[in-house]
Amino acid sequence: MKEKTKKLVILTGYFKGESYGLLGPQMAATIINDHTDFDAIVVGVTNQDNLSQLKTALDHFFKDQQKIVGFSSLGGRQDLFDFAGQLKKEGATTILAGPQAGPDYKGEEGWQIHPHRFRGVSDHFTFALHGPAQQILPILASDPDVEISELDGVLCLDENGQMIENPAIPWDDAWLAKVDWQTLYVLKDGAFKPLSVTCAQVLQQIGCQHAAKECQISIDYPQGLVKSGFITICQKGCSFCDVAADKGYMGAVNKTAIKEQLMWLPAGPDGRKIPFELINESPLFSLAAIFDLADELSITLSQINLTLRADYLLKGLKHLEKALEIAQKNDVRILLSSVGFESFDDTILKNLNKGVDRQTNLDAIRAIRALKPKYPAHFGYLKEEGANHGFIHPTPWDNPQISHEINKTISMYQLSLDILPPHSTPLIIHHASGLADWIRQIEVKEEMEFTRVGNTIGWWQTKDQSS
Ligand code: B12
Ligand code: SF4
Structure with a gap:
C-alpha cells in the first residue's frame, strides 16, 4: 500500500x-x-x-x-x-x-x-x-x-x-x-x-430512549437560598446528561453495522474477542441477539459490559436471564459495569429527572443480588469485578434530612458492600445541559451569578462568594 x-x-x-x-x-x-x-x-x-x-x-x-x-x-x-x-x-x-x-x-x-x-x-x-x-x-x-x-x-x-x-x-x-x-x-x-486497547465498545444505539421525548419538569431551588421554590424547564432525559442534550435519541444501529463492529474487535491472547461495552442504555432486550451475531461470524466473545438504568434492568430481567444462560454455555461473562442509580432519595431523583424512584433502584439491587449466586462466574456487578455504578453526590438539593435518609438507606441495604463506588461523582452542570437552563433562570430571577468553571457551572459557589 x-x-x-x-x-x-x-x-x-x-x-x-x-x-x-x-x-x-x-x-x-x-x-x-x-x-x-x-x-x-x-x-x-x-x-x-x-x-x-x-x-x-x-x-x-x-x-x-x-x-x-x-x-x-x-x-x-x-x-x-x-x-x-x-x-x-x-x-x-x-x-x-x-x-x-x-x-x-x-x-x-x-x-x-x-x-x-x-x-x-x-x-x-x-x-x-x-x-x-x-x-x-x-x-x-x-x-x-x-x-x-x-x-x-x-x-x-x-x-x-x-x-x-x-x-x-x-x-x-x-x-x-x-x-x-x-x-x-x-x-x-x-x-x-x-496502546493496545483491552476493552472496546460496540455501538448498538445512538443516544438514549429516556431522552426521546421532551417534557416540562419542575426542579427545586438549591438548598441554602433564602427563597425557595421551583423552576420549570423543558427537558429530554436526565437533567444533568450530555447525551440527552447532544444526541437525544436517534434509534438503534442496524444489524449489519453491529455485526461489522463485532468483527473488527481485536482478539485477546486467548483468541477470543476482547471485552467490550455495549453502548445501549436499554440493552437487555437485544442482548441475546449479540450472541447470534457472534455465531454467524464464528467468533468467540469474552465479556460484555452493560451500562443501563435500574428501570430498564427490571423490565428486561427475563431477557438478562436468557442471555446469562447462553453466556454460561459459551463461557462469556456479562458485567453490569454501570447501573445509573445516581441517588437513593426521591427529591434528588426527581430533580435529576432520572425517571426512576428510590424503590425502583432498591428493587433493581435486590434482583441483581439474587442473580449473582445463580451465575457466579458469568455474571458480574461488584466493584471488585470492574463495575462502577452511578452515584451523584453532592448535589444542590442536599440538606440534613435528605442526607440522613440516604445514609439510612445505604446502611439498611448495605449498599457500600457491593453497590456504591469508592467515590461518588459530584453533580456536574455542563453549560448546555438541562440543569444549566434551571440555574440560569435562578440567576436572572434572584439577580445572582454562579461561578463558571470552564464549560461547567459551579452551582456550589456564587460569584460574590468567590471574589
Ligand atoms: C462510549 C462512551 C464512553 C467510552 C468511550 C468514550 C469515547 N470518547 O468514545 C468510555 C467507556 C471510554 C467512556 C469514558 C468516559 N466517558 Co463516556 N460515554 C460513552 C457513551 C456511553 C457513548 C458515546 C458514544 O460512543 N457515542 C457514539 C459515537 C459514535 O458518537 P461520538 O462519540 O459523538 O462520536 C462521533 C462524532 O462525534 C464524531 N467525532 C468524535 N470525535 C471526533 C474527532 C474528530 C476529529 C472528528 C472529525 C469527528 C469526531 O465521530 C464519531 C462518529 O461519527 C456516552 C453516553 C451515551 N449513551 O451516548 C458517554 C459520555 C460521552 N461519556 C461521558 C463521560 C463523562 C465519560 C468519562 C469522563 C467518565 C469518567 N468519569 O470516567 C470517561 C472519560 C472519557 C475519556 N475521554 O477518557 C459523558 C461526556 C460528558 C462530556 N460532555 O464530556 C457522556 C456523554 C455520558 C453522560 N451521560 O454524561 N465513555
Ligand atoms: S443519564 Fe443515562 S438514562 Fe439519563 S438520559 Fe443520559 S444516557 Fe439516558
Missing part, C-alpha cells in the same frame, strides 16, 4: 494507566484513514502528561507538514482548550469535534450579555464540527480555497467575528460499522506510542 503523505492527530482526554478504547474519536480516525489520503491517529492525553512534551511529540510527528489537530471528548479540560489555542496561534489547524462540540465552540447561551457566562472556545479552534465524523471528508479532500464555512456540521467565525453554524447531517449506520482499534496512542518519553 502506498504510504500516506498527510497526517492528522486527534487529541482526547484519557486516564493514566488505562487501556480502554475511545469509540467516537477512533471511529472518526478510521473513517479518515479509509476515505482520505491522511494518516490519522488518536492520542489519549492524561492529566499527568506534560504539554510541552506533547508539543514536541506533535512537532516530531508532523515534521514540516501543516499540523491538523482534532480535539474530541476533552471532558471540559481547560488545559487542552488552551493547548488548542496555542497551536492555532502558531499556525496549526485546530478542530473541535465530538460530543457537545457545537455548544462548547459557541459558548453558553446569552454569554454576550452576561459576561460571567462561558464565552466558548471559538478563539482556540479554527472551526468546530458537530455531528457525524464523515462530515470531515469534504474538508480534508478539499483544495485550500474551498469555503469550509458552507459545509455540513461546521461552526466557524466569519471575517466580522459572527458565528456561522451549519446543521449537521443525520447519523447513518453505514458509517458506524467499522472501528480500527489500533489507532490509539499515548504520550511516552516525548513521543507517541501505540
Whole structure:
C-alpha cells in the first residue's frame, strides 16, 4: 500500500494507566484513514502528561507538514482548550469535534450579555464540527480555497467575528460499522506510542430512549437560598446528561453495522474477542441477539459490559436471564459495569429527572443480588469485578434530612458492600445541559451569578462568594 503523505492527530482526554478504547474519536480516525489520503491517529492525553512534551511529540510527528489537530471528548479540560489555542496561534489547524462540540465552540447561551457566562472556545479552534465524523471528508479532500464555512456540521467565525453554524447531517449506520482499534496512542518519553486497547465498545444505539421525548419538569431551588421554590424547564432525559442534550435519541444501529463492529474487535491472547461495552442504555432486550451475531461470524466473545438504568434492568430481567444462560454455555461473562442509580432519595431523583424512584433502584439491587449466586462466574456487578455504578453526590438539593435518609438507606441495604463506588461523582452542570437552563433562570430571577468553571457551572459557589 502506498504510504500516506498527510497526517492528522486527534487529541482526547484519557486516564493514566488505562487501556480502554475511545469509540467516537477512533471511529472518526478510521473513517479518515479509509476515505482520505491522511494518516490519522488518536492520542489519549492524561492529566499527568506534560504539554510541552506533547508539543514536541506533535512537532516530531508532523515534521514540516501543516499540523491538523482534532480535539474530541476533552471532558471540559481547560488545559487542552488552551493547548488548542496555542497551536492555532502558531499556525496549526485546530478542530473541535465530538460530543457537545457545537455548544462548547459557541459558548453558553446569552454569554454576550452576561459576561460571567462561558464565552466558548471559538478563539482556540479554527472551526468546530458537530455531528457525524464523515462530515470531515469534504474538508480534508478539499483544495485550500474551498469555503469550509458552507459545509455540513461546521461552526466557524466569519471575517466580522459572527458565528456561522451549519446543521449537521443525520447519523447513518453505514458509517458506524467499522472501528480500527489500533489507532490509539499515548504520550511516552516525548513521543507517541501505540496502546493496545483491552476493552472496546460496540455501538448498538445512538443516544438514549429516556431522552426521546421532551417534557416540562419542575426542579427545586438549591438548598441554602433564602427563597425557595421551583423552576420549570423543558427537558429530554436526565437533567444533568450530555447525551440527552447532544444526541437525544436517534434509534438503534442496524444489524449489519453491529455485526461489522463485532468483527473488527481485536482478539485477546486467548483468541477470543476482547471485552467490550455495549453502548445501549436499554440493552437487555437485544442482548441475546449479540450472541447470534457472534455465531454467524464464528467468533468467540469474552465479556460484555452493560451500562443501563435500574428501570430498564427490571423490565428486561427475563431477557438478562436468557442471555446469562447462553453466556454460561459459551463461557462469556456479562458485567453490569454501570447501573445509573445516581441517588437513593426521591427529591434528588426527581430533580435529576432520572425517571426512576428510590424503590425502583432498591428493587433493581435486590434482583441483581439474587442473580449473582445463580451465575457466579458469568455474571458480574461488584466493584471488585470492574463495575462502577452511578452515584451523584453532592448535589444542590442536599440538606440534613435528605442526607440522613440516604445514609439510612445505604446502611439498611448495605449498599457500600457491593453497590456504591469508592467515590461518588459530584453533580456536574455542563453549560448546555438541562440543569444549566434551571440555574440560569435562578440567576436572572434572584439577580445572582454562579461561578463558571470552564464549560461547567459551579452551582456550589456564587460569584460574590468567590471574589
Ligand atoms: C462510549 C462512551 C464512553 C467510552 C468511550 C468514550 C469515547 N470518547 O468514545 C468510555 C467507556 C471510554 C467512556 C469514558 C468516559 N466517558 Co463516556 N460515554 C460513552 C457513551 C456511553 C457513548 C458515546 C458514544 O460512543 N457515542 C457514539 C459515537 C459514535 O458518537 P461520538 O462519540 O459523538 O462520536 C462521533 C462524532 O462525534 C464524531 N467525532 C468524535 N470525535 C471526533 C474527532 C474528530 C476529529 C472528528 C472529525 C469527528 C469526531 O465521530 C464519531 C462518529 O461519527 C456516552 C453516553 C451515551 N449513551 O451516548 C458517554 C459520555 C460521552 N461519556 C461521558 C463521560 C463523562 C465519560 C468519562 C469522563 C467518565 C469518567 N468519569 O470516567 C470517561 C472519560 C472519557 C475519556 N475521554 O477518557 C459523558 C461526556 C460528558 C462530556 N460532555 O464530556 C457522556 C456523554 C455520558 C453522560 N451521560 O454524561 N465513555
Ligand atoms: S443519564 Fe443515562 S438514562 Fe439519563 S438520559 Fe443520559 S444516557 Fe439516558
